Amino acid sequence: MIIPKWVITDDTEPLFRNMIAYEYYLTGSPQRYVTDYVFFMYCLVNSPEDAKLLRRSGILSNYLGADEIVHRVINQLGKNIIISKKFSYSNIFKIVNRHCRHRRNRWMATLRRDYFSSPWALISVLAAITLLVLAIIQTTFAILSYCKLLPKF
Known part of the structure; x- marks a missing residue:
């Protein structure tokens, strides 16, 4: 415009x-x-x-x-x-x-206005997502290694 x-x-x-x-x-x-x-x-x-x-x-x-x-x-x-x-x-x-x-445009506007109003908010969300993914990967590997140690009958 x-x-x-x-x-x-x-x-x-x-x-x-x-x-x-x-x-x-x-x-x-x-x-x-x-x-x-x-x-x-x-x-x-x-x-x-x-x-x-x-x-x-x-x-x-x-x-x-x-x-x-x-x-x-x-x-x-x-x-x-x-x-x-x-x-x-x-x-x-x-x-x-x-x-x-459009509902998607309203949601994006609310997201930008309320949650990503500063660059630090975006950085903290990305850090939280990264930590969550790493925790899920660590849990998955822990479960897989535990399953390998179980004796098979």
Whole structure:
């Protein structure tokens, strides 16, 4: 997914409010690109952590300081706007929803988010699996060697 870069400054909220108002009242076009983009970003940024992730990905440029402020600005911009009938990002919403409906994708997301959030968690799981495999091999060889020592009748 390719998302256009958005520079967030002190002037972002009034500028985008004016562009949204311009789209609503001065153009006769059923397509509202700025409004749709603001709503799309509003759907993406649900918390300051989301703003941080988008900033690290190069989608947002934050000139306001904290990611909490960026979240608040986008949240204020996205409230009480009406998207166009020909929503520009409807296809992306359909693709993402189809992807998220698969149980395997939800499980993988939960696994990554809850259990493998740091590299140390992955290393510890791999170490535990290795130790478990070695213990099973050791037990197998111990049983096989014990069976060879038993007298045959």
